Amino acid sequence: MTTSQKIRTFLWFDKQAEEAANFYVSLFKDSKIVDILRPAGAERALTVVFQLGGQEFVALNGGPQYKFTEAISLTIDCASQEEVDYFWEKLSAGGEERACGWLKDKYGLFWQVVPSRLLELLQDKDPGRAQRAMNAMMQMVKIDIATIEKAADGG
Numbered sequence: 001m002t003t004s005q006k007i008r009t010f011l012w013f014d015k016q017a018e019e020a021a022n023f024y025v026s027l028f029k030d031s032k033i034v035d036i037l038r039p040a041g042a043e044r045a046l047t048v049v050f051q052l053g054g055q056e057f058v059a060l061n062g063g064p065q066y067k068f069t070e071a072i073s074l075t076i077d078c079a080s081q082e083e084v085d086y087f088w089e090k091l092s093a094g095g096e097e098r099a100c101g102w103l104k105d106k107y108g109l110f111w112q113v114v115p116s117r118l119l120e121l122l123q124d125k126d127p128g129r130a131q132r133a134m135n136a137m138m139q140m141v142k143i144d145i146a147t148i149e150k151a152a153d154g155g
Contacts, residue, residue, distance in 0.1 A: 017059035073110035
């Protein structure tokens, strides 16, 4: 299979690459399974090529040798609290919630669920406002936009 995307993220799973790819595709608009390489006679796929939001990824059933760590994570830019809540609920189910908008999903992959509004506040021209937003975020697990806005405003 050829691709128009020159650089793709390659994700190493133990044996649940196809299950994980189907799960991720079910969550994001403009997403699909592109290709599955299943060697003749194999029970599981070797690789699954999938798109999330139009960006291509490759999932490999590579065995238990390697695990995901926080050193690599996927970030979701969320336009609203409803979007934050949706992705947080879906991706954290069966996984682990972490600090500052990070979570580990049930397949071990790390995600950052980040509202655009948080990034705006962290870059505010008023350094005090930006610092208050940062301090509020540092106290959170799932990001709450209203709470960060209130903190940035000095409340």
